[in-house]
Amino acid sequence: MEILDRYLQAVKRHLPWLRQDDILAELRANLEAQLEDKEAELGRKLTDAEIETWLKQLGSPLQVAARYRPQQYLIGPAVFPIYWFVLRLALGWCAVIYAIARTVEIVANGHGPDAFLSAVAQMPWVLFMTAAVVTLVFAVVERSGAKIPEKFAAGAALGNDWQQGIKSPFDAQLDERRKPRTYAQAVIEVIFEWLALVWLLLVPHYPYLLFGPGAWYLRSLPYQLAPVCWTIYWCIVALNVVDLSWHIVDLLQHRWQGSRRAQHLVKSALGLIPLLVVLAAPGRVLVELKNPADTVHAATLAQINNGVYRAFEVITAIVILQLLWAIGRTSVEAYRKRLAAAR
Amino acid sequence: MTLADNLFENLRLELRRGCLTLAVLAQLRQEHYGYTLRKSLAARGMEIDENTLYPLLRRLEAQGLLTSEWREEDKRNKRFYLLSSDGQEIFTRLLKEWNDINTAITNLL
Numbered sequence: 001m002e003i004l005d006r007y008l009q010a011v012k013r014h015l016p017w018l019r020q021d022d023i024l025a026e027l028r029a030n031l032e033a034q035l036e037d038k039e040a041e042l043g044r045k046l047t048d049a050e051i052e053t054w055l056k057q058l059g060s061p062l063q064v065a066a067r068y069r070p071q072q073y074l075i076g077p078a079v080f081p082i083y084w085f086v087l088r089l090a091l092g093w094c095a096v097i098y099a100i101a102r103t104v105e106i107v108a109n110g111h112g113p114d115a116f117l118s119a120v121a122q123m124p125w126v127l128f129m130t131a132a133v134v135t136l137v138f139a140v141v142e143r144s145g146a147k148i149p150e151k152f153a154a155g156a157a158l159g160n161d162w163q164q165g166i167k168s169p170f171d172a173q174l175d176e177r178r179k180p181r182t183y184a185q186a187v188i189e190v191i192f193e194w195l196a197l198v199w200l201l202l203v204p205h206y207p208y209l210l211f212g213p214g215a216w217y218l219r220s221l222p223y224q225l226a227p228v229c230w231t232i233y234w235c236i237v238a239l240n241v242v243d244l245s246w247h248i249v250d251l252l253q254h255r256w257q258g259s260r261r262a263q264h265l266v267k268s269a270l271g272l273i274p275l276l277v278v279l280a281a282p283g284r285v286l287v288e289l290k291n292p293a294d295t296v297h298a299a300t301l302a303q304i305n306n307g308v309y310r311a312f313e314v315i316t317a318i319v320i321l322q323l324l325w326a327i328g329r330t331s332v333e334a335y336r337k338r339l340a341a342a343r
Numbered sequence: 344m345t346l347a348d349n350l351f352e353n354l355r356l357e358l359r360r361g362c363l364t365l366a367v368l369a370q371l372r373q374e375h376y377g378y379t380l381r382k383s384l385a386a387r388g389m390e391i392d393e394n395t396l397y398p399l400l401r402r403l404e405a406q407g408l409l410t411s412e413w414r415e416e417d418k419r420n421k422r423f424y425l426l427s428s429d430g431q432e433i434f435t436r437l438l439k440e441w442n443d444i445n446t447a448i449t450n451l452l
Contacts, residue, residue, distance in 0.1 A: 026377065026397065029376065030381075033378040033419070058393060068398050
């Protein structure tokens with residue numbers, strides 16, 4: 001029995017913490033009954049060596065305990081097809097963006113073949129990190145969503161839009177409004193928002209990610225962005241962080257199918273902040289001269305600032321009108337629902 | 344083990360996996376604890392390894408298909424399992440599915 005006790009203690013170490021005493025008591029009862037049967041068959045007690053052989057046949061304590069664990073995989077079979085689809089998409093885009101970005105950088109800075117070799121050597125690491133992040137996101141999704149079977153049905157809906165080809169664009173638009181977001185759509189949205197945020201954070205260091213080859217040309221101009229543009233930039237980054245966090249929280253709390261009208265309203269209102277920062281720019285200056293003593297370009301600079309400022313005034317007015325329209329429509333709908341409920 | 348043997352073993356395990364649940368549910372229309380259940384299944388030609396059966400009982404109970412209670416028998420505490428009402432309903436449906444598959448395979452052969 002001492003050997004059996006030692007075996008069971010070894011199993012206990014690997015059992016799920018909350019249920020280990022209960023599982024162990026049951027396992028002990030079953031194994032002791034089995035041992036008694038064996039001894040009754042033989043008409044004698046089993047020797048220690050025989051018990052040891054029998055326990056070895058049962059399997060190592062780690063293997064025995066592992067069977068009682070609820071989840072043995074990082075990404076389950078229901079989520080795996082979506083994971084695989086997103087992983088291939090992310091790796092493909094990552095490779096393309098990395099190749100373009102590094103090529104432009106090398107050509108623009110006039111670096112030699114060594115820089116090309118270095119960029120190629122770094123590529124596997126970049127791809128590996130992308131794969132790791134996507135895998136981590138899906139592992140978290142798998143863990144957090146393990147208790148809600150509806151997500152499997154929602155996830156399976158990915159790629160089920162093949163029937164839209166026989167409908168008019170108007171029908172497709174109506175369907176889009178009516179149907180709740182699927183789990184797969186919500187996950188893909190979060191991943192792309194994360195990639196967009198990374199892209200946004202990289203833009204100041206690699207302007208060609210935003211302007212393409214034009215970044216090279218912009219560098220040669222006598223103008224540069226005024227300090228207020230950094231405030232605007234960080235406002236935009238903050239808005240993206242808020243958006244991403246909001247969607248992650250929605251995913252973790254299983255609220256991805258809920259109405260997003262309130263979210264849209266709040267986001268539209270927050271979206272006004274960078275525009276108001278632009279309009280409050282000191283002296284309406286958004287672009288300044290690299291060399292303040294440059295009198296040749298001063299007149300052109302004033303025209304540029306005036307034009308850009310006017311453009312932002314128009315954009316702000318449009319955004320405010322859109323926001324007011326959305327608030328009005330939401331209020332009318334809420335009022336209509338309340339009336340219907342009262343009847 | 345040759346490649347063909349290995350392939351056969353994998354396919355055999357895959358084929359058996361669903362049948363084990365059906366066999367356990369069928370046998371638990373009468374109350375059993377783990378070891379006697381294993382013996383009674385083996386006596387009817389359905390050998391199940393301990394490491395498969397005992398965790399399976401736990402899973403089926405967590406899914407609400409079995410009920411269980413600790414009780415003393417032969418001066419030893421044992422956990423007895425029995426098919427629940429939900430389990431009975433699922434078992435009936437699974438059995439129909441099993442019979443349909445069996446009929447279909449027989450027709451194919």
